[in-house]
Amino acid sequence: xxxxxxxxxxxxxxxxxxxxxxIGRGLVVFLAVAQGDSKEDATYLANKVAxxxxxxxxxxxxxxxxxxxxxxxxxxxxxxxxxxxxxGRRPDxxxxxxxxxxxxxxxxxxEQVRATGLKVESxxxxxxxxxxxxxxxxxxxxxxxxx
Numbered sequence: 001x002x003x004x005x006x007x008x009x010x011x012x013x014x015x016x017x018x019x020x021x022x023i024g025r026g027l028v029v030f031l032a033v034a035q036g037d038s039k040e041d042a043t044y045l046a047n048k049v050a051x052x053x054x055x056x057x058x059x060x061x062x063x064x065x066x067x068x069x070x071x072x073x074x075x076x077x078x079x080x081x082x083x084x085x086x087x088g089r090r091p092d093x094x095x096x097x098x099x100x101x102x103x104x105x106x107x108x109x110x111e112q113v114r115a116t117g118l119k120v121e122s123x124x125x126x127x128x129x130x131x132x133x134x135x136x137x138x139x140x141x142x143x144x145x146x147x
Contacts, residue, residue, distance in 0.1 A: 001041040002081050004030040007054050007139035011074050013123040014130045021121030026071030028133055031109055032081035033102040034095050041145035042105050046112035054139050066118060073113055076123040076131055077106045099126060
């Protein structure tokens with residue numbers, strides 16, 4: 001399982017010109033579920049995301065997490081994070097989990113992050129989405145559940 005986390009001042013996700021998720025200051029989390037991923041991977045990454053210290057303190061150092069700042073979180077499924085581009089010109093997505101497993105683990109991940117008490121919004125699984133992001137910094141961090 002892999003996430004790409006962006007610190008934002010605000011963000012939204014729309015499907016068919018309708019906003020389905022909108023947040024203020026916080027994090028946008030793009031989530032990709034790989035073959036062989038489990039609920040343990042989702043729990044690990046949910047905890048990592050909520051506690052990732054990428055917000056500045058008074059000294060402008062990264063020492064505060066979304067939990068510390070009570071930041072909002074917008075979670076969007078994005079299997080393309082698993083695209084392998086080492087050969088040829090077209091990304092290979094065979095590492096991505098089948099849709100049924102990915103949907104289950106995506107939903108489980110969203111619920112794990114919601115359990116932190118933070119405001120959590122999400123996109124719609126397997127839909128074409130338009131994501132509007134105001135990346136703050138910019139700060140973008142990639143985290144994987146497996147090394």
